[in-house]
Amino acid sequence: MSGVNITSVLQETRKFPPAKEFSATAHVKSEAEYDELWWKAKDDPTGFWGSMSQNLDWFEPFDTVLEGEMPNTKWFVGGRLNASYNCVDRHLKTWRKNKAAIIWEGEPGDTRVLTYQDLHRETCKFANVLKSLGVQSGDRVTIYMPLVPEIIVAMLACARIGAVHSIIFGGFSADAVAERNNDAQAKVVITADGGWRRGKEVELKHAVDESLEKSHTVQQVVVLRRTGTPITMVPGRDHWWHDLMAEASPECEPASLDSEHPLFILYTSGSTGKPKGVLHTTAGYTLGTMMTSKWVFDLNDTDTYWCTADVGWITGHSYVCYGPLANGATVMMYEGAPNWPHDGRFWEIIEKYKVTIFYTAPTAIRSFIRWGDEWPNKHDLTSLRLLGSVGEPINPEAWMWYHKVIGGERCPIVDTWWQTETGSIMISPLPGATTTKPGSCTRPLPGVVPDIVTKEGESLPDNAGGLLVMRQPWPSMLRTLYNDHERFLKTYFSEIPGCYFAGDGARRDEDGCYWVMGRVDDVLNVSGHRLSTMEVESALVSHPLVAEAAVVGFPHEIKGEGICCFVSLTTGEGDDALKQQLKDHVRKQIGALASPDMIRFSNALPKTRSGKIMRRLLRDIAAGRERVQDTTTLEDYGVLAKLRASEE
Numbered sequence: 164m165s166g167v168n169i170t171s172v173l174q175e176t177r178k179f180p181p182a183k184e185f186s187a188t189a190h191v192k193s194e195a196e197y198d199e200l201w202w203k204a205k206d207d208p209t210g211f212w213g214s215m216s217q218n219l220d221w222f223e224p225f226d227t228v229l230e231g232e233m234p235n236t237k238w239f240v241g242g243r244l245n246a247s248y249n250c251v252d253r254h255l256k257t258w259r260k261n262k263a264a265i266i267w268e269g270e271p272g273d274t275r276v277l278t279y280q281d282l283h284r285e286t287c288k289f290a291n292v293l294k295s296l297g298v299q300s301g302d303r304v305t306i307y308m309p310l311v312p313e314i315i316v317a318m319l320a321c322a323r324i325g326a327v328h329s330i331i332f333g334g335f336s337a338d339a340v341a342e343r344n345n346d347a348q349a350k351v352v353i354t355a356d357g358g359w360r361r362g363k364e365v366e367l368k369h370a371v372d373e374s375l376e377k378s379h380t381v382q383q384v385v386v387l388r389r390t391g392t393p394i395t396m397v398p399g400r401d402h403w404w405h406d407l408m409a410e411a412s413p414e415c416e417p418a419s420l421d422s423e424h425p426l427f428i429l430y431t432s433g434s435t436g437k438p439k440g441v442l443h444t445t446a447g448y449t450l451g452t453m454m455t456s457k458w459v460f461d462l463n464d465t466d467t468y469w470c471t472a473d474v475g476w477i478t479g480h481s482y483v484c485y486g487p488l489a490n491g492a493t494v495m496m497y498e499g500a501p502n503w504p505h506d507g508r509f510w511e512i513i514e515k516y517k518v519t520i521f522y523t524a525p526t527a528i529r530s531f532i533r534w535g536d537e538w539p540n541k542h543d544l545t546s547l548r549l550l551g552s553v554g555e556p557i558n559p560e561a562w563m564w565y566h567k568v569i570g571g572e573r574c575p576i577v578d579t580w581w582q583t584e585t586g587s588i589m590i591s592p593l594p595g596a597t598t599t600k601p602g603s604c605t606r607p608l609p610g611v612v613p614d615i616v617t618k619e620g621e622s623l624p625d626n627a628g629g630l631l632v633m634r635q636p637w638p639s640m641l642r643t644l645y646n647d648h649e650r651f652l653k654t655y656f657s658e659i660p661g662c663y664f665a666g667d668g669a670r671r672d673e674d675g676c677y678w679v680m681g682r683v684d685d686v687l688n689v690s691g692h693r694l695s696t697m698e699v700e701s702a703l704v705s706h707p708l709v710a711e712a713a714v715v716g717f718p719h720e721i722k723g724e725g726i727c728c729f730v731s732l733t734t735g736e737g738d739d740a741l742k743q744q745l746k747d748h749v750r751k752q753i754g755a756l757a758s759p760d761m762i763r764f765s766n767a768l769p770k771t772r773s774g775k776i777m778r779r780l781l782r783d784i785a786a787g788r789e790r791v792q793d794t795t796t797l798e799d800y801g802v803l804a805k806l807r808a809s810e811e
């Protein structure tokens with residue numbers, strides 16, 4: 164099939180060059196500096212990454228920068244190092260010893276600060292705890308915890324002894340925990356009695372108990388006391404975190420690990436039911452997250468950096484934990500919901516801690532817009548100097564709101580495109596160098612060589628929509644899918660020969676900027692034109708009454724596929740007149756081709772726990788199918804009934 168070209172209809176021409184004052188002190192100060200770095204990496208990747216690798220502390224130097232070709236690559240072959248050493252120990256030899264590594268606030272308002280020295284002591288102690296439980300290098304350890312500092316301690320302790328952590332987001336069910344424990348053959352689970360979310364307790368230990376009825380490899384459970392809720396402790400199996408820590412020595416030599424030693428597995432949902440265990444390794448991942456944190460977030464020692472992602476997602480792994488800590492940054496962490504106890508909680512936190520860098524997701528930004536400007540306007544947000552976005556394409560309307568209302572028209576926005584599989588940010592502005600455009604993740608980072616191609620792998624010209632691929636390997640790419648190398652090869656490398664295929668559709672404009680149009684599985688085919696659902700959604704949310712929109716195709720006798728739009732409104736119920744108005748609005752914004760056939764109002768849309776809209780499910784509903792596909796990652800079951808009731 165060569166008809167993969169996707170017609171792009173999004174017309175966005177606004178440009179925002181970096182401010183002189185920002186560029187003056189940035190790590191990368193100009194477009195020319197960026198170009199130089201990028202071309203250096205492109206022309207001599209091993210020379211480039213070899214020199215970048217000197218930003219890590221090595222126990223043994225490597226012999227070869229890169230061995231093999233995609234998909235089977237090894238980086239920094241023969242080198243030995245430790246990720247926890249690189250995130251913590253090395254800062255103790257500097258003035259950063261007593262610098263805050265983590266500033267944490269719980270949802271109920273309790274607070275804690277851990278300096279690098281504190282983090283070192285806790286990590287060493289917990290590494291000894293793991294050893295005392297029989298955990299050895301290479302063993303898998305499941306972490307199922309709330310967003311508390313101990314989740315970072317647990318990760319770094321695993322890394323310290325060479326154990327492979329597998330974090331399961333605290334919102335997942337007991338069944339999801341069991342399935343992942345079984346796949347990873349986890350030996351130990353680290354959890355808490357519970358965590359706080361929107362004023363309610365998330366009962367983690369109960370879920371672990373239930374999961375262990377279905378997974379039999381787990382021998383020991385460590386339980387952090389967080390909420391104090393009554394739980395059952397199974398003698399011989401379950402241990403309190405504080406009891407074990409009280410006995411543990413604060414000294415633990417970091418294991419000297421091979422560059423390619425597995426660092427962690429992170430399960431991510433695939434198109435079939437079974438989750439994929441994305442595996443990352445020590446040197447390449449640590450280097451990738453470290454360098455991209457520095458380039459993209461322009462981290463400095465005076466920054467208070469806040470990435471709002473849960474550590475259970477890749478964004479939390481890379482940009483709450485490994486990347487910023489490897490840079491010796493101060494990381495803000497907040498346990499709870501953005502709208503608890505009020506819709507201004509995030510802005511309150513920014514003001515209170517004078518946060519300078521704020522990194523969040525478009526789905527959150529659209530919620531903030533819906534909650535109203537009065538919330539951010541109540542707080543002094545002038546400490547902010549840089550904003551980031553991740554997780555989905557950000558629609559230009561949301562971008563402009565973020566720029567104006569949160570950034571005070573002062574802060575650059577870095578729209579960062581990357582994936583669980585890529586480990587670190589791949590395409591993004593560098594805030595001191597890149598001219599940004601609302602809705603575009605702009606240019607590839609140094610060492611990243613993307614292209615837009617047809618199904619046959621032929622490069623497409625500027626502005627033609629096609630498949631987003633990577634033509635060269637990069638250090639932080641996944642090495643395999645745990646226990647399923649075949650699936651790894653098939654999913655990412657069989658589609659386009661010689662390339663990594665990301666699964667996204669995109670176009671590159673005449674300035675070399677990339678515009679990601681979403682997953683190719685979500686593309687519409689209307690009268691032979693392939694259209695991006697995201698672009699129709701973007702047009703819909705530019706209407707003042709639309710809070711959020713999800714667009715899918717449905718079988719249509721004449722057009723092949725018709726356009727069905729699920730729309731949630733900022734206020735009111737929605738009627739036929741508004742339906743017509745929205746159809747006209749889209750037609751006016753992007754043309755008759757993209758004119759919706761069906762508008763369905765619903766006050767909620769089906770989303771995964773990380774906020775991505777589940778279009779697969781909406782396709783079933785739009786087509787009137789009774790039975791829908793896999794719903795295990797759906798956040799709120801109630802929305803299904805509501806969506807069915809929304810019929811035209």
Ligand code: 7RM
Binds near residue numbers: 555
């Ligand atoms: C970091 C993360 C990956 C998928 C990816 C895209 C989408 C993420 C952006 C984006 C447009 C962005 N990892 N995506 N960031 N699309 N612009 N800045 O989200 O593995 O959970 O998801 O998310 O479709 O393939 S992920």
